[in-house]
Amino acid sequence: MKFLSFLTGRVFQDLLQHGKEIEEAIGQRDTRLLNYSTPELERYFSRPLSELPRQNPYPVAVLLPLFLVAFALNLLPFLSALQGLSPLHHALSFFVPSLTMTGALIVISVLLARGKTSGLLGFRALFIILLITTLVHVLHILLSHNGGLWPLVIASFALLFCRVVMNSSGFVLFTLYCRTQRLARLAREMRLKSR
Amino acid sequence: MLCIALDYRQISWVNLPIHIRSNVWFCLEWVAIGYAGTLATGLQCVNGLYRIYDLVENGGGNVAWLDTQEWYVATSTSLDVISLASAGGALKEAVTTWRAMKSISSLKATEWLKSYPRQDRARLTELIIRAQNPGISNKEIKALIRAGLYPKRFPTGPVQVELTRQLGQVVTSAAALAGSAVSGVIAAPSNLPQTGKYIIGTIQSLAVF
16 A cells, blocks of 8 residues: 555545545445535535536646656557557557547546546556556666667656646645535435435 | 536426527537547647657658558548637637626736736626626616625636636647647648548448448
């Protein structure tokens, strides 16, 4: 756990832990969920969306290109190491996984915006996978002296920025707002049912 | 907007009047354009990285081959058009806000984020009340404020947050336009009819198949 905190940042790990507790309370589907909410909070979030303050989603939006850069600059050196690929196969081997990655990032962002902890888990999984891949690539290039290091240096910086953004106050505020909104909606439904 | 005020969980879709339904579709279209814009911009980002890497590491062999392929030119032109449509939506919103702010503010636009005088805040409050209650008279606005339904002056905090958000949108939209002006549809508009022909040809061949 401490190692994960070191990799992804303590603030992000705390946010994830809090999310897991909320998910657990939601998953039990009983009145214990009401302990996390108050009628005032539920009334506040039951107002029309136009009356609620607009949130700043830029910290989440910034993560998309950063993860894409880290992913693309890991895939390209890998593909150039594969000999004998025709231009068509080379392009397809790059663009198909990139399209999948872009789709996955959009899905993760949507999950996060809906207040689900799976969004945070998705970002953490991507971050750790890309970090390990980058480290393995760097070690391979350093040992084999084959290929340029610049793509991996840029990928490392992109991942570093990802870590900074994932632990920034803007990201935490956006995640907490979306989570609280979901919690209040579910608690309101439960309160209305129990009456 | 009307659709934002709808609570989808409580109102049945079939019971909604037709004009509200069309409003909801309008909003869903904007959401779809937003998602398509994100996807298109993401793909343009990886496309750019692919081209740079190929030019630096392989002398541009794969890029030269790709540029001769109709499907590649058609796809990148379509991505650029989607990206521009998305940027256009954000810019339109920013221009509407700028016009509204300009009509009520005595300050220069560069000063909006720094300070906001009491008179401007009162005018902004009146503008918001008018936007939320179309056709309302001055007398009714005063009555609503006296009744405590609206504050006399809205606080500046949320206004400045919204202005900052829109400023960010303008910057990202400008980046999309600049990218297109360097190597996209704006730089080479002749690609548009070619892409149109290619897409129509593909649809026709699929229909025959």
